[in-house]
Amino acid sequence: MRTDGSTWLAALHAPEGSETERALSDMRDFVRATLTKGFGTQLTDADLEDLSQETMLKIAAKHETFRRDSRFSTWVAAVAVNGALAELRRRRHVHVELEAATELGAAGLVPPEAPDRVQRARSAQLLREAIDTALTTRQREALLAELGGLPLAEVARRLQSDRGAVYKLLHDGRKRLRAYLQAHGMDASDLLPSPGGHSP
Amino acid sequence: MTQPNSGDLLLRMLQLTRDAELDCETFLEHIAAYMDGTVESEELLGLMNHHRDLCAECAEEFAILERALSED
Numbered sequence A: 001m002r003t004d005g006s007t008w009l010a011a012l013h014a015p016e017g018s019e020t021e022r023a024l025s026d027m028r029d030f031v032r033a034t035l036t037k038g039f040g041t042q043l044t045d046a047d048l049e050d051l052s053q054e055t056m057l058k059i060a061a062k063h064e065t066f067r068r069d070s071r072f073s074t075w076v077a078a079v080a081v082n083g084a085l086a087e088l089r090r091r092r093h094v095h096v097e098l099e100a101a102t103e104l105g106a107a108g109l110v111p112p113e114a115p116d117r118v119q120r121a122r123s124a125q126l127l128r129e130a131i132d133t134a135l136t137t138r139q140r141e142a143l144l145a146e147l148g149g150l151p152l153a154e155v156a157r158r159l160q161s162d163r164g165a166v167y168k169l170l171h172d173g174r175k176r177l178r179a180y181l182q183a184h185g186m187d188a189s190d191l192l193p194s195p196g197g198h199s200p
Numbered sequence B: 001m002t003q004p005n006s007g008d009l010l011l012r013m014l015q016l017t018r019d020a021e022l023d024c025e026t027f028l029e030h031i032a033a034y035m036d037g038t039v040e041s042e043e044l045l046g047l048m049n050h051h052r053d054l055c056a057e058c059a060e061e062f063a064i065l066e067r068a069l070s071e072d
């Protein structure tokens, strides 16, 4: 019978021995199966090998931070998924410069051709004004890069910051934009297209 | 090439913006309990749900975890 999460957690504290080895080997199989099922063909065999190994090292280093508010196996799976997704996002965007992402984000503010084009153009204009006047340079850069599809961790890497700090920067920026729209008698719902896609 | 409409994306994010929000790190710290349905308080659960609605990246991470752990 295969060992379970609580046995793996105990094994991480136990001295070396065949029981410990078996539990950790089962945990490694579980990590690999988790990554295979979660990511499918996005990961090659070599990726699975590397990411399983990295996950095992991370778990050895930080299992003391396990909060015991979930199953240990779920926590292990979360560590594995987190590492693999960060790596895939890094690879996908490795050649994307911050400036290219901000340009894409800014270009996307232009309203598409639509029946309510005039209203959409006004809404895009107000948003652009808000972004230009209510945000700091760093907030503007981070926001446009995010809108241009760059993941937060990748925005952070390019700003020599971390994901948490960039989130706070963007959260503060969103509050400023919301306040700017309110000062102009608008809120976001007024500017979004109606659910049916056509305005009267 | 069609541009993604970042204006609509931003407006949807502004609609969901609150004064108090979880950041990604805090969401990810609790993601295992969120997955198992054992988040320690209703208040935290509300904040977790809100972050998942607002943050496409954490929502993606949760969806992958859910798929990875699904029975079948």
Ligand SMILES: [Zn+2]
Residues within 6 Å of the ligand: B023, B024, B025, B027, B051, B055, B057, B058, B059
């Ligand atoms: Zn997030």
